[in-house]
Amino acid sequence: QVQLVESGGGLVQPGGSLTLSCTLSQRIFNIYIMAWYRQAPGKQREFVASIKTGGFSNRGETKYSEDVKGRFTISGDNVKNAVDLQMNSLRPEDTAVYYCNVDGKLNWDSRREDYWGQGTQVTVSA
Numbered sequence: 001q002v003q004l005v006e007s008g009g010g011l012v013q014p015g016g017s018l019t020l021s022c023t024l025s026q027r028i029f030n031i032y033i034m035a036w037y038r039q040a041p042g043k044q045r046e047f048v049a050s051i052k053t054g055g056f057s058n059r060g061e062t063k064y065s066e067d068v069k070g071r072f073t074i075s076g077d078n079v080k081n082a083v084d085l086q087m088n089s090l091r092p093e094d095t096a097v098y099y100c101n102v103d104g105k106l107n108w109d110s111r112r113e114d115y116w117g118q119g120t121q122v123t124v125s126a
Contacts, residue, residue: 004100009120020085022100031104034076034083038096049074090124
């Protein structure tokens with residue numbers, strides 16, 4: 001069973017920074033996209049950022065939600081089997097549980113599927 005282990009969450013003041021990290025518990029055949037999502041209390045899970053780490057084109061391409069563009073930076077590496085999210089200029093509205101997501105194939109003949117971390121709490125408050 002592939003597990004995604006997240007770390008780096010916590011309490012930070014507005015304007016502060018945090019870095020979230022996520023590592024796969026084992027190597028899988030291929031990772032196509034690594035991403036971060038978040039879910040605030042009473043809201044649906046939403047996309048935060050992604051990076052294309054596999055496939056034949058556009059490797060390294062990143063995407064961000066409008067809410068975090070310019071403040072957050074995603075970095076991921078199939079060799080390191082990990083993805084990070086550097087969060088700067090944090091705001092109270094960034095408070096949420098952050099989830100790591102990996103789109104990949106376990107083996108060469110497996111179906112492509114999504115793997116999810118257990119979530120890490122980020123609280124931005126004075």
